[in-house]
Amino acid sequence: MDGERAMKTSFKAALMAGGFAMLAACDPQTGAGPAAPAEGGGDAAVVSIAGMPEGPLRTADAELVTLYQQLHAAPELSFKEAKTAALLAGELKSLGFAVTEGVGDAWVKEKSTKDHGEVREGVGGYGVVGVFENGPGPVVLIRADMDALPVPENTSFPFASKVLSETWTGVESPVMHACGHDIHMTVWVGTARRLIAEKSKWRGTLIMIAQPAEEIGLGAQAMLADGLYSKFPKPDFNIALHVSAGAPAGTVAYSSGFALANVDSVDIKVKGIGGHGAYPHTTVDPILVGSHIVVALQSLVSRNVNPLDSAVVTVGSFKAGAKHNIIPDEAELLITVRSYEDKTRQMLLDNIKRIAEGQAAAFGAPAPEITVESDFTPATYNDPDLTERAMKAVGEELGAANVRAVPPVMGGEDFSQFARTEEKIPGLIFWLGVVEPEKYAASQVDGMPLPSLHSPLFAPDYDPAIATGVDAMTSAVIELFKD
Ligand SMILES: [Zn+2]
Numbered sequence: 001m002d003g004e005r006a007m008k009t010s011f012k013a014a015l016m017a018g019g020f021a022m023l024a025a026c027d028p029q030t031g032a033g034p035a036a037p038a039e040g041g042g043d044a045a046v047v048s049i050a051g052m053p054e055g056p057l058r059t060a061d062a063e064l065v066t067l068y069q070q071l072h073a074a075p076e077l078s079f080k081e082a083k084t085a086a087l088l089a090g091e092l093k094s095l096g097f098a099v100t101e102g103v104g105d106a107w108v109k110e111k112s113t114k115d116h117g118e119v120r121e122g123v124g125g126y127g128v129v130g131v132f133e134n135g136p137g138p139v140v141l142i143r144a145d146m147d148a149l150p151v152p153e154n155t156s157f158p159f160a161s162k163v164l165s166e167t168w169t170g171v172e173s174p175v176m177h178a179c180g181h182d183i184h185m186t187v188w189v190g191t192a193r194r195l196i197a198e199k200s201k202w203r204g205t206l207i208m209i210a211q212p213a214e215e216i217g218l219g220a221q222a223m224l225a226d227g228l229y230s231k232f233p234k235p236d237f238n239i240a241l242h243v244s245a246g247a248p249a250g251t252v253a254y255s256s257g258f259a260l261a262n263v264d265s266v267d268i269k270v271k272g273i274g275g276h277g278a279y280p281h282t283t284v285d286p287i288l289v290g291s292h293i294v295v296a297l298q299s300l301v302s303r304n305v306n307p308l309d310s311a312v313v314t315v316g317s318f319k320a321g322a323k324h325n326i327i328p329d330e331a332e333l334l335i336t337v338r339s340y341e342d343k344t345r346q347m348l349l350d351n352i353k354r355i356a357e358g359q360a361a362a363f364g365a366p367a368p369e370i371t372v373e374s375d376f377t378p379a380t381y382n383d384p385d386l387t388e389r390a391m392k393a394v395g396e397e398l399g400a401a402n403v404r405a406v407p408p409v410m411g412g413e414d415f416s417q418f419a420r421t422e423e424k425i426p427g428l429i430f431w432l433g434v435v436e437p438e439k440y441a442a443s444q445v446d447g448m449p450l451p452s453l454h455s456p457l458f459a460p461d462y463d464p465a466i467a468t469g470v471d472a473m474t475s476a477v478i479e480l481f482k483d
């Protein structure tokens with residue numbers, strides 16, 4: 001445990017604390033530009049850095065810190081969160097919740113059989129739903145996600161993960177909580193404990209859900225398909241948080257309206273006619289066709305998307321051929337497609353097909369095979385009224401200066417699924433800053449990016465972040481219980 005820390009950072013200290021790697025795709029850009037040194041700056045000079053937390057940093061309960069370290073040391077991959085789910089279910093039971101485990105299990109096993117031809121050992125739907133009735137009033141659902149990532153941990157935490165495991169499709173990998181879901185779960189437990197201890201302050205029904213498999217975009221669907229809104233009380237509001245690797249601990253950030261993007265994956269198999277590299281006139285070169293497709297795709301965002309709308313088309317993989325002097329007969333492009341509006345999404349998918357087919361035809365190549373993956377993550381929309389109410393309450397708790405509106409990002413989150421059903425339940429996911437304030441300040445001064453989410457170096461300043469998260473979530477939820 002550490003006590004209160006000074007919130008002004010000396011220019012020198014700021015420069016000395018380091019940060020590296022790329023900013024996360026799913027991170028708010030909360031920082032202002034690099035801070036200017038104070039007049040007559042020297043060792044003793046103190047500069048004010050935009051975005052730094054104001055007031056003393058909070059300190060988490062020792063038990064929550066221990067829980068965080070335990071979760072961090074024992075990460076589990078998507079659809080394999082058996083032990084994590086059991087731990088969280090046990091926590092809710094001890095608090096007096098009515099708990100249902102294995103929510104989504106049948107859906108996951110059916111999906112695995114359909115897509116991968118088998119259900120590997122340990123794979124299941126480990127969703128947990130806890131219901132606590134506390135008199136008449138609104139129904140509020142708080143969601144945490146449980147899964148870790150196939151990333152080899154490279155932090156200096158003494159409780160760093162050494163876990164090796166297999167993904168649900170059988171790929172062996174080191175495992176790390178590199179997206180902060182261990183912080184989400186710890187804050188979720190801390191919030192449940194606080195809300196039960198302070199149950200005289202609210203009336204209504206509290207639903208706590210622990211969701212599996214956020215990282216593969218399927219866990220929310222599994223829980224919804226298993227009757228999340230029919231077997232349990234139907235929520236009036238859904239709320240969640242996600243750590244931000246771009247904001248300092250002690251702060252919270254949010255976007256009202258669209259917060260995260262539609263995420264689609266498209267595979268294009270470009271067909272050609274292979275042959276000897278020295279006799280290209282006897283071939284149809286799929287690398288050349290593929291190259292023209294990559295270039296033509298750049299026109300979608302620049303010439304088909306309204307400049308006031310947002311979209312991304314990124315070719316993340318272009319694979320073809322094996323040797324200098326062989327023209328292959330196939331090339332493969334893997335594309336991520338991001339948007340907010342449903343009609344923009346459809347336009348992009350339609351035009352990717354048009355461009356790929358048109359380019360192939362132009363070169364006399366066979367028609368390409370184009371596959372849009374069926375599991376897409378829809379855009380996350382934060383209900384503006386809910387966002388305003390909740391963030392006002394959080395501002396009263398943390399100090400308004402520690403709660404900031406930030407622009408949306410093109411990352412994705414399957415929390416969006418909970419609002420995309422016919423029930424149309426308003427939802428809000430907000431960002432919890434987790435960067436050590438001195439490192440944040442240093443990155444603002446020297447412009448060096450901080451380790452992003454999903455980085456092996458992602459090491460949150462967990463103690464003040466957990467404390468801030470519990471205070472923020474508790475105050476938001478108590479506000480939502482007011483009729
Ligand atoms: Zn993630």
Ligand SMILES: [Zn+2]
Nearest residue numbers: 179181214242
């Ligand atoms: Zn995440």
